[in-house]
Amino acid sequence: MSEIALEARNLYKVFGKNPNTAVRRLKAGESRAAVADAGTAAVIDASFTVNRGEIFVIMGLSGSGKSTIIRMLNGLHDVTDGTVTVNGDPITGIPSSKLRDIRRDRISMVFQHFALLPHRSVAANVAYPLELKGVPKAERLAKAEEILSLVGLEGQGEKLPSELSGGMQQRVGIARALAADSDILLMDEAFSALDPLIRREMQEQLLELQQKLQKTIVFITHDLNEAMFLGDRIAVMRDGRIVQIGTPEDILMDPANDYVEQFVQDVDRARVLTAANVMERPRPVVPHTAGPRTALRQMRDAYMSATYVVGRDRQLVGVVTDRDAVKLVRNGATTLDSIIKPVLQSVREDDVLMNLFVPAVESPVPLAVTDADGRLVGVIPRVTLLAALGPGPGSTEEITLPLMPMPQAEIDAVLDDGWTADPADAPTTEEVR
Amino acid sequence: MDGFRIPIGSWIESGVDWIKQNLDGLLDVISFVVTFLVDGLTSLLLLPYFFVVIAIAALIAWLVRSWQLAIGTIISFTLIVAMGLWVPAMQTLALVLVAAVIAVLIAVPLGIWSARNATVRAVLKPVLDFMQTMPAFVYLIPAIVFFSIGVVPGLVATVIFALPPGVRLTELGIRGVDSETVEAGQAFGAKPGQILRGIQLPLAMPTILAGINQVIMLALSMAVIAGMAGADGLGKMVVEAISTVNIAKGVEAGLGVVLIAVFLDRVTAALGTLGQNPASLLAVIRRRGAQRQASAASASAPSTQAPVEEKELQNA
Numbered sequence: 001m002s003e004i005a006l007e008a009r010n011l012y013k014v015f016g017k018n019p020n021t022a023v024r025r026l027k028a029g030e031s032r033a034a035v036a037d038a039g040t041a042a043v044i045d046a047s048f049t050v051n052r053g054e055i056f057v058i059m060g061l062s063g064s065g066k067s068t069i070i071r072m073l074n075g076l077h078d079v080t081d082g083t084v085t086v087n088g089d090p091i092t093g094i095p096s097s098k099l100r101d102i103r104r105d106r107i108s109m110v111f112q113h114f115a116l117l118p119h120r121s122v123a124a125n126v127a128y129p130l131e132l133k134g135v136p137k138a139e140r141l142a143k144a145e146e147i148l149s150l151v152g153l154e155g156q157g158e159k160l161p162s163e164l165s166g167g168m169q170q171r172v173g174i175a176r177a178l179a180a181d182s183d184i185l186l187m188d189e190a191f192s193a194l195d196p197l198i199r200r201e202m203q204e205q206l207l208e209l210q211q212k213l214q215k216t217i218v219f220i221t222h223d224l225n226e227a228m229f230l231g232d233r234i235a236v237m238r239d240g241r242i243v244q245i246g247t248p249e250d251i252l253m254d255p256a257n258d259y260v261e262q263f264v265q266d267v268d269r270a271r272v273l274t275a276a277n278v279m280e281r282p283r284p285v286v287p288h289t290a291g292p293r294t295a296l297r298q299m300r301d302a303y304m305s306a307t308y309v310v311g312r313d314r315q316l317v318g319v320v321t322d323r324d325a326v327k328l329v330r331n332g333a334t335t336l337d338s339i340i341k342p343v344l345q346s347v348r349e350d351d352v353l354m355n356l357f358v359p360a361v362e363s364p365v366p367l368a369v370t371d372a373d374g375r376l377v378g379v380i381p382r383v384t385l386l387a388a389l390g391p392g393p394g395s396t397e398e399i400t401l402p403l404m405p406m407p408q409a410e411i412d413a414v415l416d417d418g419w420t421a422d423p424a425d426a427p428t429t430e431e432v433r
Numbered sequence: 434m435d436g437f438r439i440p441i442g443s444w445i446e447s448g449v450d451w452i453k454q455n456l457d458g459l460l461d462v463i464s465f466v467v468t469f470l471v472d473g474l475t476s477l478l479l480l481p482y483f484f485v486v487i488a489i490a491a492l493i494a495w496l497v498r499s500w501q502l503a504i505g506t507i508i509s510f511t512l513i514v515a516m517g518l519w520v521p522a523m524q525t526l527a528l529v530l531v532a533a534v535i536a537v538l539i540a541v542p543l544g545i546w547s548a549r550n551a552t553v554r555a556v557l558k559p560v561l562d563f564m565q566t567m568p569a570f571v572y573l574i575p576a577i578v579f580f581s582i583g584v585v586p587g588l589v590a591t592v593i594f595a596l597p598p599g600v601r602l603t604e605l606g607i608r609g610v611d612s613e614t615v616e617a618g619q620a621f622g623a624k625p626g627q628i629l630r631g632i633q634l635p636l637a638m639p640t641i642l643a644g645i646n647q648v649i650m651l652a653l654s655m656a657v658i659a660g661m662a663g664a665d666g667l668g669k670m671v672v673e674a675i676s677t678v679n680i681a682k683g684v685e686a687g688l689g690v691v692l693i694a695v696f697l698d699r700v701t702a703a704l705g706t707l708g709q710n711p712a713s714l715l716a717v718i719r720r721r722g723a724q725r726q727a728s729a730a731s732a733s734a735p736s737t738q739a740p741v742e743e744k745e746l747q748n749a
Contacts, residue, residue, distance in 0.1 A: 071616075074620055076616055076619055076620060100622040100623075100624065101622065102622075103619070103620055103621060103622035104621065104622030105622075107620075108620065108621060109616075109617070109620035109621075111613045111616070111617055112613070113611070113613050115611065115613040115614045115616065115617035116614075116617075117614065117617075117631070117632060117635075117636075118636070119635045119636065128621060129621040129622075132621055132622050132623050132627065133622075176621075180621060186620075
């Protein structure tokens, strides 16, 4: 089996009088508005592949053609031009009986408004795809019960859909799609009709389920935060065209055009960007084997008051401060061992920024970032963390260092001079009196 | 303007003549079947003692709606007996029921067809408008030519007149089914027939039943006109009362029509919301059954399932 579960190549969908003429003119380079007399172009030249086991999110505002695209993936809408292949088999231009077989066995769908059958019980709704497959009643109801417990609805099978809350109804919708036992799941704005708290919960549950089941999911949404949270890859659509396809980080850090950039302005970056996206090269880093003089020199050159110490393979060992190192040098010690303190706060590469704020506040030095094996891969100073929350791709590159205070001795010298007096015993106050 | 005259009427007349001459066999068959059905049902309604019929009608009312309607049914039917209108009332009831059944058998499939096919819809719409607005008396003329005086022309005119709301509401109901729900059926690979039977018809049923209710009401309102064509029943009495200016007879016959109309309307309206009438005998029986089941279940495994199931049934 190939890695590609679903492929759409040069999809066009035009509603209206002369769809084929419209497609020909669009291909010749005319704009969507210019061909409006021949028909409404809902999808224009959309190509993408969905890999097995990934969540592919198609995101766009209403009217951008995302719902039309997802309906072309299972043939609910005929394509006007282009091809869709499922596991290498084309589903465009095949007889409707064959298309029905593919829908029954390979692709299932979850709908925005749940689309449950109101006159059937929850269990019968979940068993519906199995009923269409011709599974005997006892068997399909047993399977339905099993899947209901998978989505957290055990014991609710006898109820009618109308007796459940919105979130629970959509769980039934998901359970129904899972009951079909297909590899590919199409989710059309599946959580858009739910209120925000429930939506968040459902998103998390979907990711949990996905970890267990490893389906191939195509998820439609107009909510960029949802897209960023769920998507392994995201396709951003505008006016029927796909304007960018990439990972959430790609889209956030490197928007393809002004439209995407505007769009991602509103994203909660703290929930999308990870430590790895914003971290800087750790500097200075002292090897465990180095002596206090080396450490001190490096700290001085980097204007830092402390430095991380790494062992072999860049394993993070601890942190030393310049004060301790100065003492060691005075004492004539040759190893750092006695002054290495454990690193109290370190974060993993894939932690989202949201989870970095508290550690960053509590850490006296720039926050250490480690990989899965505990190797130091970067550091995040607090300024970097703040800058990463702002819009624009360049915001994490240049950092203005906070203004350094003047050396204390210099200030003291000025104060001791006759120019101004210490306010505590200033003669001016006596004169006034 | 003199001399400018399109003889539409004569064209139709010659068409009617042609049918009369060439399709006589078919007309005879229709006539035979209809007469058989109406006469059969009439004699069935008049066969036992009248209180058996009243009891059955009351039982149906209780079954689908409430005991209050059952009592109302007993009172109004007794009133009909008391006015000495039992035989014509049952003749009218038989005529209306047969006409309604035939109209529904034609209207529902037509409605389904026009819901699924834009061309059929476009053709059917003006035809239905025509059928509904044409004065009902006009249908009687060709009907009498075809079937001669009696119950058959009255019934044919009734069917034609009562048909449109059945077709319209069936179509409306099916097209009103949430498109996402229909898509769900398609997305899981249901065949068109499976979608019709499993999704569209059940979800459109309340609207379709409202259509059937309208068909029955229109059929009843045609009862008087059927009387003009010579069909026995309350309609014939009304016609007689008009021609002899007999107020008493006219009012009594009219009241009979009203009483039957109220009964049929309430019963068929209740059919549309079957299961939502907690006072109906059906709901009571099902609740009892559920309670018994629940108590049996709680005996084996003590739980608080009973109230849940009860609520479920009320919503069923």
